[in-house]
Amino acid sequence: MNAPALLQVNEVSKSFPKPDGHELLVLQGVNLQLVEGQIVGLLGRSGSGKSTLLRLIAGLADPSGGELQYLGRPVSGPAAGISMVFQSFALFPWLTVFENVALGLEAQRLPRGEIRTRTLAAIDLIGLDGFESAYPRELSGGMRQRVGFARALVVHPNILLMDEPFSALDILTAETLRTDFLDLWSEGRMPIKGVILVTHNIEEAVLMCDRILVFGSNPGRVLSEIAVTLPQPRDRLDPAFRELVERIYVEMTARTSTPSGAASARTELFPGLGIGTMLPRVSSNELAGLLEAVAAAPFSGKADLPKIASDLQMEIDELFPVAETLQMLRFAELEGGDIKLTEAGTAFASSAPDERKRVFARQLLNFVPLAAHVRRVLDERTSHIARRSRFIDELEDFMSEDSAEQTLSVIVSWGRYAEIFAYEDENERFTLENPA
Ligand code: ADP
Ligand code: MG
DSSP: OOOOEEEEEEEEEEEEEOTTSOEEEEEEEEEEEEETTOEEEEEOOTTSSHHHHHHHHTTSSOOSEEEEEETTEEOOSOOTTEEEEETTOOOOTTSOHHHHHHHHHHTTOOOHHHHHHHHHHHHHHTTOTTOTTOOGGGSOHHHHHHHHHHHHHTTOOSEEEEESTTTTSOHHHHHHHHHHHHHHHHTTOSSOSEEEEEESOHHHHHHHOSEEEEEETTTBEEEEEEEOOOOSSOOTTSHHHHHHHHHHHHHHHHHTOOSSOHHHHHHHHSTTOSTTOOOOOOOHHHHHHHHHHHHSTTTTTEEEHHHHHHHTTOOHHHHHHHHHHHHHTTSEEEETTEEEEOHHHHHHHTSOHHHHHHHHHHHHHHHOHHHHHHHHHHHHSSSOEEEHHHHHHHHTTTSOHHHHHHHHHHHHHHHHHHTSOEEETTTTEEEOSSOO
């Protein structure tokens, strides 16, 4: 059967101006086709340009190069047939569930009766029956995201775009919502023709998608395209499912690492490199835990990550950010699905607590430019004090407000552990009180 393309993305690139006048290339040469009846996954680490691509598809921003076509016509501005579900739900707190959902139809100038009928139908479909007059604050996270889905579906879009729609939910709620969504989708009960799902979760992509585009970073681009032919409903424990998860996993690590070039491996994983690099929310405890596990028997310094994940009873997707962070700090190298400790990683694992802090401080100051930057500012000031807001302002030249907050709080916790500076929560400032 020759299904018509709902969406065609051809050689699309996107760059943003940086404060220094240069351009930051965020997407390069991206091709994508969405045909009727498919769920296409965009899978990649944070910063690989997935959300940017969705915004281009939704007509919320223009590409710097290439073209996008929706139903054979160039995308210019938001199209009525494309709607979006956000990770953050994006509901209006002062509107009821009914009003939040009906809002989707406002622009269409339909008769009141029809708005009412369609709104109630969408609410019913997505399992929110009985909650019409509740306010978002009265709902759990899962129910709020159901409102997000209902609002997107009420317009009967051809294409549903979903940007990490399950990642703000707890594990069980997320799984329930995924299953409900897939049931409605396979029964053809949703008024949509195709779906693009953005995720950083490999298992979620394999569970839900017909095709997966694996993204690499810096610049964001498609590394490979994988067809998932397992029949729905899929079973996470099915050996074929596990095999596919591991294959994608190995692919993602293989391409993001080079055996010899430490610098290029870091470039790949952590775009920006300078102080504008977004830092993952990974604690020093998690880092130490993985280092210890890899150093210990039976691994003795080198381990297959899927194997060690199952030994630690963690999902690969939970372990991945920790392993990537070890790589950034040059405590370990990732390659082809293996994690291998560097000299510094081995030294850390075999040291007593005080020496560990010294090893960690050295890696932090050498390989995390923001940590070195904070320390330098403190050293240079006679007061040895610097306000939090000073660094937040700087980071916001490179990233969103939320990312800047996260990145700085990561630096605070790593810096405290390494004792390279102190941070006063109550005064929101960095100091050199008590550092090593
Ligand atoms: P993902 O969704 O894969 O995490 P994003 O598309 O959000 O990635 O971001 C990709 C890169 O583009 C990041 O480095 C981010 O800082 C940068 N970026 C995104 N939007 C803007 C913008 N409006 N201005 C400058 N840089 C941006
Ligand atoms: Mg994103």
